[in-house]
Amino acid sequence: MRKVYLSNIPRQDALKKFSAAVEMPRRTEFGIVGNSTGRVTARPVFARLSMPGYHAAAMDGIAVQADKTFSASDQNPLILKPESDFRNINTGGAMPAGFDAVIKVEDIHLLEGGRVEILAPATPWQHVRAVGEDVVAGELVVPAGHRLRPPDLGVLLAAGITEIELLEKPRVTIIPSGSEVIDPGLDREKGTVPDFNSTVIASYLLEWGAEPVVHPIVPDDVRMIRGALTAALKNSDLVIINAGSSAGEKDFTYRVIEELGEVFLHGIATRPGKPTILGQVHGKPVIGLPGYPVSAYMSLEWFARPLICRYLGLPVPQREKLEATLGRRVVSEVGVEEFVRMTVGHVGGRYIANPLNRGAGVTMSLVRADGLLVIPANTLGFEQDEIVDIELYRPQSELRHNLLAAGSHDLIIDLLGTAIKERDPRISLSSAHLGSMGGISAVGRGQAHLAGVHLFDPETKDYNRPYINKLLPGQEVHLVNLAYRMQGWIVPKGNPDRVSAIKQLADLKLSFINRQRGAGTRILFDHLLREADLSPANIYGYEREEHTHLNIAAAVAAGTARVGLGILPAARAFDLDFVPLVEERYDLLLSNSFFNSPEAETLLEIIRDRNFKQQVEAMGGYSMRDAGKEQ
């Protein structure tokens, strides 16, 4: 009954096939020059008028007849009479008939009776802007297929052109489909999915020069999808259906395109982006985009953008590329081209790139990304410390000042990022959530500027230093306190299980949700276990991991876990109860070279700033009493 993917075609082959088989005939329209930045000319434009349209003074001064001034010199000043010998003239003024040069106001002496004296001759046509100096009638002003920029408008207007034939923007209709899909502004009942993809797709299309139209949401109903597609085709150059492009029992996109026209392929050999459909109806391109947002946006860029660029006669823009050192190993499957979103920062003279969450559903990975790592289909990925090419989402000039924070994550790090940008817009901050242990080793390897760490050492009862000494022996680093924060049990409102000590988790077999290995909070939990003479086997759900405090709270709020260990603000975000357990020290580990940089100085200034401290403490569960003190 259910179909599986028809194909697993390399992306470039898919595009070639698709481009060759579909057409988007160009239409043109006339537009007002003044409103045409970013638009593309339909044909070459030739100047109608010259600019300047007359011989004009290029300086303030006097217009003279050059051949009457040849005798003037220092020794032999020449006196000129108004009207017959010279005329006053300002920059831009028309040269009077019979006058062919301008002498600058600085070079003349005013005498009585309106006469002037000059000490040097004028050469013919000096300081005169000839007719057509800027634009000359008949010359090519802008070619066809030219995307207009502000100075182009100036030249067109100067050339006497106020209306211009432009390529009409290609019209693209986006059909959001899915019975579970609702308007993003509506209340979200369980099982509904807000349609944010249409907004993102429309924004991209607009940016690329198309005119997007979003169709109302269509439920999973063949007849209705067919109707929507048929209607959209009447007035579109390209139709995008999102989603239903997979092979599930409610995925009708394939069927409808095939019924009305032709499917060229279903499934490309990429991750994300695999369940893409490329087809045509009445010769017009139809794209079935995957439902997962990252897949959808990538596939859009691979297949819709080239069609739009071809229509507009523009090259498909290439992203700036940068060589960076991989902070972590990135593995991939052979046979699939994979696209990994990366953070990139400039640490100790090298660019360092780290992978973000690779899930096709994790839109945040696109928001956080500084660039993209493309892993070709024929490789298994890249090793840590390997040099790789990153396609940049932000200009390299910005990434030079991008701070990389690794290690444990805390909301304060996000606030620091916002505050530092406020002080110096050139500086930004990207976070890799590696856990405290991962953070220490990233700083140690010179692959992060700083790391949040909160590792309790039961032997010394000290935080962080014992771990750093062990992991980075002999290495000079700096440890600065950021905050003390309260760790505790995150439990449903009202604490129905009356959780207080860890023993209860075991006794009541409460469904627990754990943090990932290497996280300070996990190490704390293991310490509590040992103190209570318990083992992981006693905890139901010990193996179930999340990477952030907020995700722990989310699981408890969703009812799939009864308890988790985390911080107060996370519990508050989900209106859960919080049972305080232990106050822990949360420090920032800074590499020595970063510590001595102006960026670190700004960072520490912020941490020590009274307003910033107040802002953090107001969130609850934090004490900033030692914030900014070296530990």
Next chain:
Amino acid sequence: MRKVYLSNIPRQDALKKFSAAVEMPRRTEFGIVGNSTGRVTARPVFARLSMPGYHAAAMDGIAVQADKTFSASDQNPLILKPESDFRNINTGGAMPAGFDAVIKVEDIHLLEGGRVEILAPATPWQHVRAVGEDVVAGELVVPAGHRLRPPDLGVLLAAGITEIELLEKPRVTIIPSGSEVIDPGLDREKGTVPDFNSTVIASYLLEWGAEPVVHPIVPDDVRMIRGALTAALKNSDLVIINAGSSAGEKDFTYRVIEELGEVFLHGIATRPGKPTILGQVHGKPVIGLPGYPVSAYMSLEWFARPLICRYLGLPVPQREKLEATLGRRVVSEVGVEEFVRMTVGHVGGRYIANPLNRGAGVTMSLVRADGLLVIPANTLGFEQDEIVDIELYRPQSELRHNLLAAGSHDLIIDLLGTAIKERDPRISLSSAHLGSMGGISAVGRGQAHLAGVHLFDPETKDYNRPYINKLLPGQEVHLVNLAYRMQGWIVPKGNPDRVSAIKQLADLKLSFINRQRGAGTRILFDHLLREADLSPANIYGYEREEHTHLNIAAAVAAGTARVGLGILPAARAFDLDFVPLVEERYDLLLSNSFFNSPEAETLLEIIRDRNFKQQVEAMGGYSMRDAGKEQ
């Protein structure tokens, strides 16, 4: 009476002084998320809802309880009953209560009675998207001062945010001033200047994130300028007056700003851009921009853009830089920082940059420019073949395919540029008008791909080859005919002086306008002179030079010359008469490496294309009988 410049301050110092002294207080407003691409967030935004908001299936398949599947194996298939043991589920569907894993549709066998068989156990939470996998409630979604891109909108909507607090766009009023200035759509009487600067300035401001308002044109009248400025200040964060910023008798900008507020400086040490005024009124920044377009736009970028970026909390974008070899010497004055617009192409593995017309009034130089050469104030310029840094106006990836045409210019070269872009949008063509001789040597030095040449050799009666053999001895180059074209006298309508032979120019002392040294047309004229036993001294205006046929025609049309030598289309463009004199061969010289490139192949295909030939011949004065033939 007239003032001279008050200052000659380095640009960076001027900006520092200006930025420190003026303020543009921020305002915020709420906007619909869907319309907010390109806008800047006023404060950090935290997720209101999680995405997904419930535990959702990540695959099409069945939802199961993982701990009930542990016994399943190849040897020991497990049979599951609907409802109690499993539920059908599609990607995105909510996990039913009590179920904690999904088995993919590919991994199940349907049996009779709705039962299914599995051959492997499910691990808890496999193929389940946890609540908050993408966005988790409470997390920072976008920081403050963040310019929103399409995926940001997606994440905001996913996080349940449909309205967002944005920085209001800074309001900038542009006051065009000058009694000679008219609306660009009006008929141009002599002495009037169309106001195209306001359109260009407004387009730049819009691009940079501001909201421009163009005030009606104000004549050179102190009272009216004062009134316009006062009114503009009420509703603007920044006011720009264009122009009247110089020191002429009608330049009132300085006076008005000083009267109402304060002028910080008048005159910066740059070329173009010198006559800039920076001041404040009621603490608000006021900029007096120069009237010359190139000066105005550069000054706008130096002084208005940083203020707008500061208001928006964004770094001032840096242009991509490229190291290029200078094709020609570029000299400059010490003490002045100079900005030269450049063409850039990739010839024989190197990027080659050539200066364009340096006039502050030549807007076309900005249209043609691929980048900018900045000559620091403390240098005298750069030598030919020196490696210089070019700030790029177009991405380097495009310039890799930018063909450099040097030599003599003909409209056909422009048409070729348009036609080649039509065939392959990645290829573009930039022209340097060096004259035939300059073109041969540029190709010879590996600094241009091709050059237009039309050099008559009186000894051999041949075209071009004799010159190439002399200038590039032993060098392998290719010569391909582009067209034959008619050269003749360009004279006023009706040919009032009855010009036919060159002798008449001398006899009647007709005011002549000549082409620049090295131009084929000049060499032809010199040949005609020698043939008639005349010398340059016999020709009135022999020293007055223009660089193009169209500019020759423009001078004749303006009445400042009675006759020039040029081609028919130039005469036609100005509705002048044309007296045919000689048909000349106009060839393209191609370097050997370029000749063997795919780009040259495309170029030659176009030249030999029947439609292209017809298009050229339709302009008049051209014969394409040998077009594309090697010479």
